[in-house]
Amino acid sequence: MNGAEALLRTLVDGGVEVLFTNPGTTELHLVGALESVPEMRGVLALFEGVVTGAADGYARIAGKPAATLLHLGPGLAYGLSNLHNSRRANSPVVSIVGDHATFHTAFDPPLNSDIAALAGWLRGPVRRPEDAAGAGPDAAATLAAALEAPGQIATVIMPADVSWSDGGAAAAPVPPRPASTVSQKVVTQIADVLRGGDTTALVIGGTALREAGLTAASRIATATGARVLQELYSNRVERGAGLPAFPRLGFYPEQVLEQLNGVDRLIVAGTKAPISFFAYPDQPSLLVPQGAQTHILAEVGQDAVAALVQLADLVAPGTTAEVTGPQRPALPTGALSLQNWADVVAALLPERAIIIDESVSSGTALAAATAGSPRHDVLMQTGGAMGDGLPLAVGAAVAAPDRPVVALVADGCVMYTASALWTQVREQLNITNVILNNHAYAILRQEWSHFSNRPGLASPDTNPLFDLTNPQIDFVGLANAFGMPASRATTAEQLADQFSQALAQPGPHLIDATVPPAA
C-alpha cells in the first residue's frame, strides 16, 4: 500500500473513525486512500476553521480524536484558531497536513512554507515521515501523542510523495501514556486542609465537570462547607436535573474576587488557579485573594476525578451529593430579552441534548435557566478564538447522531466559520442553530466600558467598529443560501414555536433571534 493508505489504515486500527477535511492537490492521494480504507468517514468542509472546530466538537463528545486533513501551510493556518481552542480545551486531535513532495520543497514553490513552525505553535509534537515506510509508524505515534492526557494536538506532515509512494504498511497502535494519578499523600494533605476549619473554596475543571467529579465535589461541599466553583470555559460540562451544579467563575476580575471573598484556602482540581481572561489597568491577573493559600489537588492532565472521589471518601464518607431537581421555567412571552430567550431554550430543551455555547455577551441567563432542564452536555469556546460554535456543533452531531445538538451562537461569531452551515446540511446533522443577533460586537462595547483609562471618546455605542448594523446580516437568508430551513424570531412565542419545530424535524435548522445588546 502507499503511504497515504498506511496512514489512514493505522489510524483506523487505532480507533479513529472520522476525517474532517478541506483537501488540495498535495492531499489527493489521501483523499484517494479514503476509498480503500472505507472505515474512515471523510467529512468535507469548505473552510479549514470548520474542519478543526468540528474535530474539537467530535473529540469532546466521542471521547476520542478525529483526524483533520489540511492543505499545506496556508490550509493549516486557516485551521489554527480553532485548534488553539482545542488546545485550551485539551481535546485530542490528529492533525494531518499535506506538504509538497520531499524533492520539491527545496525549490520554494509558492505554497511552500515552514509547516512545522505553524504546527509547533500549538505546543504538540510534530512528525514528518520521510518515506512511505514511515507513514504507518508516524501515524501510530501521532495518535498516541494526541491521546496523551489531558489530550493535545499532534501533527503529522505528509509530503505528497510519501503519500503516493508504495512501501507503506499499517503500524500497530501505540498505547498512549495514561493520565498520572494523584498521590495518596497529596489527597490526605488536602483532606487535612478541608478539615482545618479555614474558609475554603474548591475550583474544579476539565474532566471533573462530568458526573463523577461533580458528585464527589458536591459530597465534599456538603460535608465540609467548602464553596465549589467551576472554571469559566470548559471542554464539556454535564448539567441538568439529577446532577450537582456549581456556579462558574466570573469573567471579570472583580467578579471572581467577590466569588472568592473571604477564602483562606483555595483547592484546585483539573484546572488552574483563577486568572483574569484579559488584563485591565490596576487589576490583578491572578485572582486568588490576598493571603489565601492555593493547594493543587490535581494538575491539568492528572486524574482529577479519581482524586476528588478519594478526597470525598476521606472527608465525606456516607455523605451524598446534592443534585438539582427537575425544574423548568414557564414558557415566557413578549419581545425577546436576554432572560427570556434562555428561558425558552431551558423550557423546551430535549432529553440528552448537547448545547454548544458561543452566546458570548447574550448568554448571561443561560446557565441558571437550564440548571433543572433534562440532563445535557454543554461545550464552550475555550480559547477565546471566535467562530468555534457552528463547527463544534458539526463535530458533536457527527459523534452523536442520535442526540439533539443546540448551537447558541452570537451574531458576531458567525462570519468566521459560516460555511459550517453548509457541512451541517450536507451531512444532514440534527442541529438547531440559534443566532443571538444583537447587530453588534456588544462584548467590545462592554469591555470598553470596563477600562478605567479609556480615552474620553465618543460613546462606544456610536463607534462604527463595534457596530454590525451597516449592513445588517440576514441570517435567515444566509442559511437558506446553504439550503438550510431558517426562520426569524423577535418574540419569545415565536422562538418557542420555531425552536420546537426545529427540534421535531430531522436535519439542521437556523433561527435568527433578535435580542437586545447586553447592558
Added chain:
Amino acid sequence: MNGAEALLRTLVDGGVEVLFTNPGTTELHLVGALESVPEMRGVLALFEGVVTGAADGYARIAGKPAATLLHLGPGLAYGLSNLHNSRRANSPVVSIVGDHATFHTAFDPPLNSDIAALAGWLRGPVRRPEDAAGAGPDAAATLAAALEAPGQIATVIMPADVSWSDGGAAAAPVPPRPASTVSQKVVTQIADVLRGGDTTALVIGGTALREAGLTAASRIATATGARVLQELYSNRVERGAGLPAFPRLGFYPEQVLEQLNGVDRLIVAGTKAPISFFAYPDQPSLLVPQGAQTHILAEVGQDAVAALVQLADLVAPGTTAEVTGPQRPALPTGALSLQNWADVVAALLPERAIIIDESVSSGTALAAATAGSPRHDVLMQTGGAMGDGLPLAVGAAVAAPDRPVVALVADGCVMYTASALWTQVREQLNITNVILNNHAYAILRQEWSHFSNRPGLASPDTNPLFDLTNPQIDFVGLANAFGMPASRATTAEQLADQFSQALAQPGPHLIDATVPPAA
C-alpha cells in the same frame, strides 16, 4: 499621548492612510486612537482573512502599505493565509497584532500564545515595544521594513498596556532601504548573451509586468528574437490595448517545458527561474530545459525595470515596442461556457478597470479574451492560498475608489472569505463580483487526472470530496444576506446584461454565473 496613538500617528506621518481591522479587547485602545488620529481610516471586516487580503489588494494598487490590526495569536492565525499570498506577491503590509498586557502574559491566559512565532512564519521582521515610548519608534521601523524592496510583511506586536499607557510620541519616518540596482556589468553580459545567436527566452515578473518593463521587454524581443514569457502568478499586471502582452508560463510542468522547448539561454528578471507549482511523480521541479543556461538579470527585490530598460537600450536602440491593438470579442450568445463568459467580460470591460483574477480552472480563456480590452490591471492570487479574490477586491477598491473593480472568483474560493461581501457593502465599494460557479472543486478533479500514479479509484467525477452540489450554494442569496444586489446568469446574454448593469450602478454587485467545469 498613549502608545496606541503614538503608533497610529507615526504610521500616518509615514503615509499610511488605511487600517483594515477585526479588533478585540486587547486592541480597544488602538480602536480608540482612531478617533484622535482621524487621518487613519478604519475599515472593519468580520473575519481576519478579509482584513489581510484587503491590505494586500490595497498595497498592490496604492503602491504603499495599509496597516492591519488583528486580535492576538488566533486573530493573526486567521489572517495568515492571505498574508502568505501577500508575501508571495511581495506586497508591503504593516501587520499590527494586539497582545495581552506585558504583566499578564506570564499567567498564560486562554488567549495567550507565541505571536512572534506565528508572525515569523511570514519571514518578515517582528517588533514588540515594551512600553509606550517604544511604540512610535517601533512603528516607524516596521513601516520602513514593510517598504523595503521588494516589499514584505512587517509585524509590530502591541501589548495592551503599551497601547493604553501614556508616554508615547510619534516617531519620524525612517527612510526604507531602496531597491538595489543591477550592475552595468551584469546588464552588459546579458546583452552579449542576447547578441550571441542562441535561442533565448526572457522570463519577466514582479514590477517588470507594468508598462515600463513590458515596453523594454518588447523592444528586446523585437530586436533580438528572444521569446518573452511572464511569470504565472503576479502581484499586478498592466494589460490591454496599447501595451505589449506576453504569454504566461503554464501551470503544469509539461506546458512550461513546451513553452521553453529549444531554449539554450534563459534570462530571468524580477522573478525566479520557472518551477512547477506542484510536484508530480516523474516530473521535474525546475522547469529549465536540459542543457539550457540560466542568467539572472534582476533578482526579486532588485530594480528589474531599470535593468530591462538599460538592456533594451543596449540591444534594441531605436526599436519600439509592439503593442496590442484595441480589439474586443463580439458579445457572445448561448449557454455560458468557459470561453464566452470571458468574452463577455472582455467585450464590456470599462476603461481603467481592475480585474481580480481568482477564477482558477474556469479562467483559462480570460487572458486572451481581454488582451485588447481597454487598459486595465490584473491582480492574481499569488501564494496558492484560496480565498484571496473577494478581499483583494475590497483593498483595490479602497485604494482606487474612482476605478471599477471586477472580481472574477471561482465558487470553490468563496467560502474562505465570504464576509468580504459585507465589507464591500458597508464601504459601498464599486465592485462587480462574478462568481464562476461550476459546483465543484474542479481544479482537484483536473489535478487528480494529472497524476500518473493515482490509484484505480472510482472516477474523480464521483468522488464526493470534490463535489459541491450537495448542497448547492445560492450565491445570489448569500449576497442578498449581506444586503448586496445580486443576480444569476446561465447564458452569455444574461451575463452581458447583468454585468453592464452592475458596472453602471455605484456600489457592489454580485453575479452568480453558472459555468461548466473545466475538462
